[in-house]
Amino acid sequence: xxxxxxxxxxxxxxxxxxxxxxxxxxxxxxxxxxxxxxxxxxxxxxxxxxxxxxxxxxxxxxxxxxxxxxxxxxxxxxxxxxxxxxxxxxxxxxxxxxxxxxxxxxxxxxxxxxxxxxxxxxxxxxxxxxxxxxxxxxxxxxxxxxxxxxxxxxxxxxxxxxxxxxxxxxxxxxxxxxxxxxxxxxxxxxxxxxxxxxxxxxxxxxxxxxxxxxxxxxxxxxxxxxxxxxxxxxxxxxxxxxxxxxxxxxxxxxxxxxxxxxxxxxxxxxxxxxxxxxxxxxxxxxxxxxxxxxxxxxxxxxxxxxxxxxxxxxxxxxxxxxxxxxxxx
Numbered sequence: 001x002x003x004x005x006x007x008x009x010x011x012x013x014x015x016x017x018x019x020x021x022x023x024x025x026x027x028x029x030x031x032x033x034x035x036x037x038x039x040x041x042x043x044x045x046x047x048x049x050x051x052x053x054x055x056x057x058x059x060x061x062x063x064x065x066x067x068x069x070x071x072x073x074x075x076x077x078x079x080x081x082x083x084x085x086x087x088x089x090x091x092x093x094x095x096x097x098x099x100x101x102x103x104x105x106x107x108x109x110x111x112x113x114x115x116x117x118x119x120x121x122x123x124x125x126x127x128x129x130x131x132x133x134x135x136x137x138x139x140x141x142x143x144x145x146x147x148x149x150x151x152x153x154x155x156x157x158x159x160x161x162x163x164x165x166x167x168x169x170x171x172x173x174x175x176x177x178x179x180x181x182x183x184x185x186x187x188x189x190x191x192x193x194x195x196x197x198x199x200x201x202x203x204x205x206x207x208x209x210x211x212x213x214x215x216x217x218x219x220x221x222x223x224x225x226x227x228x229x230x231x232x233x234x235x236x237x238x239x240x241x242x243x244x245x246x247x248x249x250x251x252x253x254x255x256x257x258x259x260x261x262x263x264x265x266x267x268x269x270x271x272x273x274x275x276x277x278x279x280x281x282x283x284x285x286x287x288x289x290x291x292x293x294x295x296x297x298x299x300x301x302x303x304x305x306x307x308x309x310x311x312x313x314x315x316x317x318x319x320x321x322x323x324x325x326x327x328x329x
Contacts, residue, residue, distance in 0.1 A: 126311025
């Protein structure tokens, strides 16, 4: 089993390496791939130093699986070239997510749709993954009608430059700005670029990707995405209206029985999800479960997850594990 990580020197690439090691992923050869300026750099994996190689060199090696986290333009250019030599690409960018010929996969929800012919598989957006993880079991039981979601997203979702901006601001240093405004002691209602409809790309990802993953275009979704000064973990306030009524105890039971979900919802002990608990973990944490008293069949919930792990690296690795376990590569 020959595996390539394309974008191995980036934030998500680093976490992919960590997750592969932690989960003892079954590989015989690991190719670490990055841009030309990083070629020759050494990265340690399982105590061994591995030299970074270029994308063309990696394609010549014909890996079985390539985990991509190198941005949309890189993926659009190079993922098809890997696919041409027989590699199955799992892509973490937005490049292929809404392509009708590509599967958009959260393993716990829809990995069973994958076949051997799927050579480019899309990994959803981090904020979408944690939301659909919490909503998929409820959709099966109560049928979602409408979702109103507000996100509180970590600076790590923007990348290394944004983390450095926040750290510089905290310590009073001047440096490069990833955002048009300071992020320390601030909240910026602007994740990704604005589109013609007044929403950002991040907000529209929550709309379009949710419908695709849950395979239901009738679900109405509206989103507001906000960047906040936390270093690891996205939080979401979700208001979800169902077609059918629900029982809160049953909702808890359904979520408790879902792989990858941890319930933190005990008001007596002030137990609820927070980024400081989710950071470094793979589960999606759900709490503040309560009925919306302003309209029927509507639930409020608070959902938190590590955006670099389940929101990116772990989900990608889980897809790769599914492919191997089911002899699809």
